[in-house]
Amino acid sequence: MKHTLYPWDRGFTLRSWREEDSHAMADLHRRSIFASGEDHYTKEQQESWAHGLTANGYTECAKDGEVYIVAVDETDTPIAFCGYKNSEICGLYVDPAHQGRDIGRRLLFRAFINISQIKPDKITLSASAPAKTFYEKYGYKSVGERTYKTRGGIGINVYDMETDQIKYSDQLGPHNGRELSLMLAGQKRVAFFDELNPVEAFEPHISEGKICCHNFPEISQDLYDLIKIRESQLMSFDTAALYYLPGEEARMLELKAALLELTQRNTRERFFQLHRRVGKLLDYPDEAINYYIERRRQRLEEKHG
Ligand SMILES: CC(C)(COP(=O)(O)OP(=O)(O)OC[C@H]1O[C@@H](n2cnc3c(N)ncnc32)[C@H](O)[C@@H]1OP(=O)(O)O)[C@@H](O)C(=O)NCCC(=O)NCCS
Structure with missing residues (x-):
């Protein structure tokens, strides 16, 4: 086949x-x-x-x-x-x-x-x-x-x-390693994975109808094009996916649209607005969203003024 x-x-x-x-x-x-x-x-x-x-x-x-x-x-x-x-x-x-x-x-x-x-x-x-x-x-x-x-x-x-002790942060990627358990507990409605996708961990729950999956190759294509420009030796990576709870398809699609818009050229304000929306749709706590936005803002100001 x-x-x-x-x-x-x-x-x-x-x-x-x-x-x-x-x-x-x-x-x-x-x-x-x-x-x-x-x-x-x-x-x-x-x-x-x-x-x-x-x-x-x-x-x-x-x-x-x-x-x-x-x-x-x-x-x-x-x-x-x-x-x-x-x-x-x-x-x-x-x-x-x-x-x-x-x-x-x-x-x-x-x-x-x-x-x-x-x-x-x-x-x-x-x-x-x-x-x-x-x-x-x-x-x-x-x-x-x-x-x-x-x-x-x-x-x-x-x-x-x-490995060394794995560090988990409450601020950056506050749900890292907890996406599946939070979703099964109904505390997170959508999760997004780009070049590393825990397919095997989610699959049994998809079969049972507890979680739905939407593959997101468009974002992988964007990443591939970016790497292609920067490196001659290309690494392979997993296809991106959005996982969502049954009934949360509209939320997942809104997140998909926001992530796709983020791959385009945006004004600085729109860029932050989109990141804030992405954090909200991922059910991140406000403190984590604010911390992330502040860091990105600082870095952009250091680089471009
Ligand atoms: C070890 C093994 C899994 C590596 O798989 P592979 O697909 O050939 O490795 P990759 O192509 O992904 O290599 C990734 C990187 O690791 C390096 N690498 C691969 N095998 C290596 C080895 N034995 N020692 C050191 N580096 C190695 C590659 O050069 C490459 O480095 P680069 O990115 O700088 O070019 C494979 O050689 C194998 O099956 N070996 C025999 C079985 C075995 O011993 N398995 C482990 C049992 S615990």
Whole structure:
């Protein structure tokens, strides 16, 4: 099955796991273990690490609470995946034929934004030796090295890694990490996510009809055009979305219109008026809106007088 990819997908897209992905996942999982070379682990260790990988294993882990995000190509074939459970990243594997295409980073960031919805203090993972520097690049720090007994019984050295304590602010992005819980409690009517979209966290509630989703590719296109002007190397990112409570479609559409107007050239007063309206529509407290507007005003005055 072919599906449409946006320019900012850069040849692949992320979606939630389906049981029928599991065979392709087991295959790429195995290939990615063997592709890491023998700088870190011997052939025997790699075989033991890849031992006993079955398609059914993902179903079992999913039943046990692991959430999978799958990267698929334009034919909807899995080329990488990431699993997470609570605030832990459990695994990240990219098919060797597709490594170096920004897929690992994007999966890691998508897992991060999903996990953020439970507002954890930090995010943890156990890194294989060849992947340690990849995680360090994105702010994960090693807090210990240990031997992990693989499925085949042979030990490999792995690193327990974690982010610094995640800071949440009452002023800037006052709902960050709380969008889903506030919406489920009826205290927030609309949420907006641009280049990082916690699709997997929201999806079960959309299926149950508790939350509605409106994809917002227009804003992603605008972001893509902006980055294209500034950088030759383009990063891939999620398609933006607006989530809203049933019955709040008009509010969502008003927010969409305001956000689109903000991508245009505006007078300074209109710019602030729109930002204030956006904050109101997002149900942010007045203090947070005022703080944000003041900061933007100060910065604009410093820059342009
Ligand atoms: C580690 C892994 C997930 C990275 O995925 P990837 O899609 O190839 O990585 P990306 O293309 O997103 O790379 C993003 C950045 O990280 C860098 N990077 C990728 N792999 C790296 C590694 N092993 N060490 C250091 N940096 C790495 C890239 O150079 C790139 O940097 P840049 O933006 O400056 O160019 C992938 O190589 C893999 O599946 N490895 C084997 C399985 C494994 O060990 N998984 C981890 C188990 S815990």
